[in-house]
Amino acid sequence: MRNANIEPKRVRAARASRDRREAARFESIVGELSAAMARVPADEVDREIELWLGKICRALDLDRSAVYERDSADQPVRATHTWVRPNFPAFPPNYDPEKLVQKSTQLVMSGKMLVFAHPSEIPADNPDARRMVAKYGPKASAAIPMWAGGRVIGAASFGKFRSTREWSPALLDQLALAVRLFGSAIERKQSETAIRAVRTELRVASRRNVMSELVASLSHEINQPLGAILSNLGGVARLLSQGNPQPAMALEAVNSAIDDTKRTAEIVRRIRAMFKNQVEHKTAIGIRALIGEVAKLTAGEAAVRRISVQIEVTPAGQRVIGDTIQLQQCVLNLVMNAFDAIADANTDQRGVTVKVAPEKTGWVAVSVCDSGAGIDPTVANRLFEPFVTTKSEGMGLGLLVTRSIVESHGGRIWASPNPDHGTTFTFTLPVAARKLAGASRRLG
Ligand SMILES: Nc1ncnc2c1ncn2[C@@H]1O[C@H](COP(=O)(O)OP(=O)(O)OP(=O)(O)O)[C@@H](O)[C@H]1O
Numbered sequence: 001m002r003n004a005n006i007e008p009k010r011v012r013a014a015r016a017s018r019d020r021r022e023a024a025r026f027e028s029i030v031g032e033l034s035a036a037m038a039r040v041p042a043d044e045v046d047r048e049i050e051l052w053l054g055k056i057c058r059a060l061d062l063d064r065s066a067v068y069e070r071d072s073a074d075q076p077v078r079a080t081h082t083w084v085r086p087n088f089p090a091f092p093p094n095y096d097p098e099k100l101v102q103k104s105t106q107l108v109m110s111g112k113m114l115v116f117a118h119p120s121e122i123p124a125d126n127p128d129a130r131r132m133v134a135k136y137g138p139k140a141s142a143a144i145p146m147w148a149g150g151r152v153i154g155a156a157s158f159g160k161f162r163s164t165r166e167w168s169p170a171l172l173d174q175l176a177l178a179v180r181l182f183g184s185a186i187e188r189k190q191s192e193t194a195i196r197a198v199r200t201e202l203r204v205a206s207r208r209n210v211m212s213e214l215v216a217s218l219s220h221e222i223n224q225p226l227g228a229i230l231s232n233l234g235g236v237a238r239l240l241s242q243g244n245p246q247p248a249m250a251l252e253a254v255n256s257a258i259d260d261t262k263r264t265a266e267i268v269r270r271i272r273a274m275f276k277n278q279v280e281h282k283t284a285i286g287i288r289a290l291i292g293e294v295a296k297l298t299a300g301e302a303a304v305r306r307i308s309v310q311i312e313v314t315p316a317g318q319r320v321i322g323d324t325i326q327l328q329q330c331v332l333n334l335v336m337n338a339f340d341a342i343a344d345a346n347t348d349q350r351g352v353t354v355k356v357a358p359e360k361t362g363w364v365a366v367s368v369c370d371s372g373a374g375i376d377p378t379v380a381n382r383l384f385e386p387f388v389t390t391k392s393e394g395m396g397l398g399l400l401v402t403r404s405i406v407e408s409h410g411g412r413i414w415a416s417p418n419p420d421h422g423t424t425f426t427f428t429l430p431v432a433a434r435k436l437a438g439a440s441r442r443l444g
């Protein structure tokens with residue numbers, strides 16, 4: 001800066017009043033800039049900054065200006081926004097401040113301003129800045145760090161080529177404020193862009209999951225009752241074709257087919273409801289009864305395979321929040337897998353235990369423990385992925401559907417090998433809040 005002491009008093013007074021007027025005029029421009037930056041949508045920040053570089057340069061009678069950014073501390077600084085007065089030399093092609101004015105760049109990026117009113121003011125120990133000025137010709141320049149939050153994320157430079165110019169401290173304060181406003185707008189743009197990218201990714205991923213899980217659960221859940229209906233009606237047809245209908249047996253088969261048809265219709269209704277964004281039918285359910293229902297459904301299968309199923313629920317009368325049909329589906333899938341594992345193991349220990357035990361506060365863990373062969377290492381990491389199966393008749397969908405249901409209830413599911421042999425699959429469910437003590441006693 002020029003040494004004020006050697007100026008005559010009158011000249012100094014005149015300069016001071018000129019500086020004050022300029023700073024005051026510029027202050028109102030920065031006020032407008034602040035309002036504009038607050039308003040501008042993230043995707044128009046860049047255009048707005050270039051517009052304002054032009055406004056600032058015209059207001060201060062400057063000729064060239066740029067904003068520089070650096071993505072992270074180890075990335076190079078590069079010019080991202082520029083303004084050049086018409087008919088003035090553009091920025092040198094491939095302008096790389098890091099190479100051209102390395103020392104100055106480091107200084108500004110460390111948070112210091114670099115200002116000269118005249119080329120002779122550039123310190124002798126900054127030869128690359130001297131060289132750059134001699135070669136490209138700015139006669140006055142202010143390089144200002146761009147802060148965002150507590151970090152310097154870049155810089156801005158303002159240059160005058162036609163003549164030298166003074167930079168009063170008040171003006172530099174206002175310029176620093178303008179650059180800080182650029183910095184916050186750029187930071188907002190960056191975080192909004194990042195958030196948008198993550199959001200899009202999540203939306204695509206979750207839609208893909210929901211669709212594939214929906215199709216999976218649809219075919220899985222519907223095929224089971226359809227198979228049962230087919231076998232019951234086949235039985236009735238056989239009885240009729242033998243010309244010796246046994247009314248009681250036929251009636252039982254037909255009733256069973258009616259139940260399964262209702263169940264299928266219910267599944268379709270639920271899935272349609274899901275599309276309509278309706279919530280599932282979650283209520284407080286006695287978990288013992290729910291598991292008992294699954295045991296009944298699988299009793300025939302267990303008998304054929306000579307497997308005994310044991311149910312242990314603590315505390316007795318435990319109630320969870322959930323959708324009965326969906327949760328039955330979960331337990332059924334795990335129990336069927338357990339049966340298959342025991343069949344594979346060809347062992348004498350043929351027991352499956354379904355256990356309900358308290359988990360962390362407000363949750364229970366439902367586990368299905370088998371004495372089977374254990375998980376095949378080739379699928380161990382992909383158990384819950386669609387179409388992963390080691391069974392000739394398997395669809396590889398049971399665990400995927402189960403996990404999707406468990407997660408839609410807020411729970412988690414995992415598998416762990418038993419200490420002796422076999423596997424335990426465990427999932428968690430939220431406990432239903434107890435009603436009044438009297439009411440819960442009445443409910444038993
Ligand atoms: N209790 C278990 N013990 C050992 N392996 C298991 C057990 N449960 C699942 N697996 C393995 O995980 C694979 C995937 O299980 P999943 O229930 O998703 O499909 P699946 O049983 O093969 O077919 P489905 O769609 O008919 O259920 C099985 O093929 C099996 O290899």
Ligand SMILES: [Mg+2]
Pocket residue numbers: 333336337397398399
């Ligand atoms: Mg299965």
